[in-house]
Structure formats: C-alpha cells, structure tokens
Amino acid sequence: MIEVRELTKRFGATAAVDGLSFTVRPGRVTGFLGPNGAGKSTTMRMIVGLDRPDSGTATVGGRPYRTGPAPLCTVGVLLEGRAVHRGRTARQHLLGLARTHGISARRVAEVLDMAGLGGAADRRAGGFSLGMSQRLGVASALLGDPAVVILDEPVNGLDPDGVLWIRTLLKDLAAQGRTVLVSSHLMSETAVTADHLLIIGGGRLLADVGIDDLITRAGTSHCLVRSPDAAVLHSALTAAGATVTAEDDGALIVRGVAAERIGTLAASRHATLHELTPHRASLEQAYMDITRSRA
Numbered sequence: 001m002i003e004v005r006e007l008t009k010r011f012g013a014t015a016a017v018d019g020l021s022f023t024v025r026p027g028r029v030t031g032f033l034g035p036n037g038a039g040k041s042t043t044m045r046m047i048v049g050l051d052r053p054d055s056g057t058a059t060v061g062g063r064p065y066r067t068g069p070a071p072l073c074t075v076g077v078l079l080e081g082r083a084v085h086r087g088r089t090a091r092q093h094l095l096g097l098a099r100t101h102g103i104s105a106r107r108v109a110e111v112l113d114m115a116g117l118g119g120a121a122d123r124r125a126g127g128f129s130l131g132m133s134q135r136l137g138v139a140s141a142l143l144g145d146p147a148v149v150i151l152d153e154p155v156n157g158l159d160p161d162g163v164l165w166i167r168t169l170l171k172d173l174a175a176q177g178r179t180v181l182v183s184s185h186l187m188s189e190t191a192v193t194a195d196h197l198l199i200i201g202g203g204r205l206l207a208d209v210g211i212d213d214l215i216t217r218a219g220t221s222h223c224l225v226r227s228p229d230a231a232v233l234h235s236a237l238t239a240a241g242a243t244v245t246a247e248d249d250g251a252l253i254v255r256g257v258a259a260e261r262i263g264t265l266a267a268s269r270h271a272t273l274h275e276l277t278p279h280r281a282s283l284e285q286a287y288m289d290i291t292r293s294r295a
C-alpha cells in the first residue's frame with residue numbers, strides 16, 4: 001500500500017504538487033492520470049525519495065521508502081529518463097543491480113525473458129531503442145520481486161507488441177496481489193488496464209474514482225431514435241421536456257430524457273421505433289471534463 005498525505009512540492013513559483021493525498025491499494029491497477037505537467041512524475045519521485053517534499057508524507061508499506069532495508073525488493077520503480085550505463089549490456093546492468101541486493105543470476109535471466117530481452121541480453125544498452133530501454137527499465141523494476149510497483153509512463157516508446165506486453169503484465173502483477181501505480185496522460189491507454197484512477201491537475205487531486213464509477217458518472221449523453229413516426233415523437237418528446245434535434249437522414253438526437261422514457265412515450269403514442277440507441281459519454285470526455293473544470 002502507498003499512502004500519500006498532504007504532499008507538497010514547489011519549484012520556484014510553480015507548485016508542482018499541491019497538498020496531494022491518496023492511498024494506492026494492493027490487488028488492483030491504479031492509473032495515475034493527468035495532463036503534461038500535472039505533477040505525476042514529481043509525486044512518484046517523492047514516493048521513492050528522489051525528491052524531498054516541502055511538506056507532507058509519502059509511505060510505502062507504512063514506512064518512508066528510503067528507510068527500508070532492501071528498496072529493490074520492496075518497491076520496483078520505472079521513472080522516465082532512468083539512466084543506464086550505455087557501455088554495459090542489459091545483463092551486466094541487471095547483474096550489477098542484483099549484486100547490491102543479494103539477488104541471484106537466475107532471477108536476472110528470468111526478468112530478461114519476462115521483458116522479452118532474452119535475445120538482446122548481451123547487447124550494449126547504449127544501442128537500445130527507446131522501447132528496448134523501457135523494457136530494460138521494467139525488468140530492473142521487477143528484479144527484486146517487489147510487492148509495490150511504480151511505473152511512470154511505461155508504454156512510452158513501445159511498439160504495439162510492447163504495449164500489449166505492458167497491459168498484460170500490469171494486470172498480472174495486480175492479480176498476484178501487488179500494489180501497482182502506473183502514470184499516463186492518456187485516458188484511452190489507462191482505461192484498458194486500470195481498475196482505479198487517481199486524476200490530478202495542477203498538482204491537486206481532481207478525482208479518486210473506480211473506473212466503473214467513472215463510466216456510470218459519465219452517464220448517457222444522448223439517445224439516437226429512428227422511427228417512421230418521427231414527427232409524432234418529436235413533438236411528444238419536446239412536450240416531455242427533451243431537447244430533440246432532427247438529423248438530415250430523419251433520425252432524432254434526443255437529450256435530457258432516458259431511453260426507457262422514450263420507449264414508453266413511443267408506445268403510448270403508438271409510434272413505431274426502428275432504433276433506440278443510448279450513447280454513453282466517453283471516458284475520454286469525462287476525463288477532459290474533470291481536468292478542465294477543476295484544474
């Protein structure tokens with residue numbers, strides 16, 4: 001479990017993180033979402049002790065990350081722009097990390113395979129593509145078999161295969177009971193894997209919400225109605241308080257009245273329905289509404 005309480009960090013006049021509080025629970029993927037510059041990386045850096053907060057606290061498993069005896073075995077971290085010695089091979093890089101934590105060479109081979117780097121293990125990391133470097137970063141994060149995994153924009157630079165790999169990996173890690181916090185600025189990507197969302201803007205928490213709740217909250221934006229009795233329906237719906245727009249092809253776009261009510265109203269007027277389709281507001285739209293209205 002990760003607990004962040006009233007965390008604040010300023011860089012000069014910029015409040016990168018501003019009184020942020022949240023809890024990241026085990027057994028599910030928590031998406032950490034916010035537009036560029038929202039404060040995601042700074043928050044993650046403070047959780048793992050790389051940036052010092054001006055005020056507030058961040059703990060992992062009940063203690064500040066840096067006070068743990070073997071950080072790599074407690075929290076696996078992938079931060080943007082993580083440095084790898086360019087002259088070392090992927091295997092040498094991981095073996096170097098492993099040695100500092102008493103981790104076996106067998107585990108190094110295991111995470112290389114898990115990251116799809118088995119064939120590139122003995123190539124210099126300096127020659128790696130962005131996607132391969134990301135894979136090596138994830139392999140490093142998982143090396144110590146940590147209960148908590150923090151990944152900053154892990155799909156950056158990955159090809160479709162890599163994106164699919166990350167999605168499956170995140171879900172597997174959560175299913176194993178681990179705490180998984182993964183940042184992104186894209187709702188479309190996060191919605192595929194996350195069970196829970198923390199949405200931030202301007203360093204502040206804008207929403208702490210389950211993905212299912214957000215889908216419900218997004219609600220129905222409008223219903224599409226097709227009927228040979230469109231004129232009858234149009235006036236009946238307007239009288240019932242709906243906002244109705246007639247499309248060029250004769251379809252009606254109906255707002256402000258639920259699909260059930262439209263069906264009932266049509267039946268009472270003996271109007272035939274050929275189509276009655278509720279359209280959900282997209283998660284993307286809900287995310288934009290949250291970040292725009294409260295940022």
Ligand SMILES: Nc1ncnc2c1ncn2[C@@H]1O[C@H](COP(=O)(O)OP(=O)(O)OP(=O)(O)O)[C@@H](O)[C@H]1O
Pocket residue numbers: 011014015016017034035036037038039040041042043185
């Ligand atoms: N070392 C630093 N010095 C000065 N300002 C910084 C520093 N690090 C971050 N900032 C500023 O703090 C704010 C939050 O940045 P941060 O990188 O945490 O956002 P982010 O949500 O991770 O954005 P992105 O999605 O672009 O990575 C931004 O305004 C950024 O310019």
